[in-house]
Amino acid sequence: MIPWVQLDSAPVPGGGELRLKQRGTEFSIMLGTNELMNSRLSGSEETLAKLSCERIRGRTAPKILIGGLGMGFTLRAALAELGDDARVTVVELVPAVVAWARGPMAPVFGGCLDDPRVAVGEGDVGDLIRSARSSWDAILLDVDNGPEGLTRQGNDALYDLPGLSAAHAALRLGGVFSVWSSGPDAGFTRRLRQAGFSVEEVATRAHGKRGARHVIWIATKRAV
8 A cells, every 4th residue: 555645744823733645646634633635535625616606606707705725626616617707716824735736736726726717815714704895705614624613723713603794794695605514513503594694504425425424504695
């Protein structure tokens, strides 16, 4: 069996360390003993993008915000669903992840970062959400393994009621706020509704019809 080789590591602002590993053509990004993503398992992240883009289909020049670059699965799937007039902003907290995407993991990304519809920023996606008012047609979060700050404790503010209220305010009417999770969370569903969203929970698989079961929340900003 081909052994895993660690290619690089990078600190996470606020604590923790990401490690990029490779085995043959397979890549893995680890946080401690947790595998955050693997280049072989992209199904549920792609579903996150497809479901979100379906909800805003037909809008002129839609603006999409993606929190977390990861291995680009969500970004590539969104680009495949969107027209030429769309604008997609990706915000990544750890600068090294962007460097990995343009370096050793470039084959995984397939040139999607060079798409003219894409802008990549480095920083906290929560800051951008909190500063926006009726700016986005869709906000997609894939920065943790669920609605809690796994990557760093500061991410908890994305999923508490004030954070969800900020996301609601940042969306245009009928816009969607979508969150990927490794499992269900009834409390998070309640908070989404308290923040003013209509909520749909979608069960999906990590890889096609196989793999671990994941959950995607599709929360829509409804009329008051």
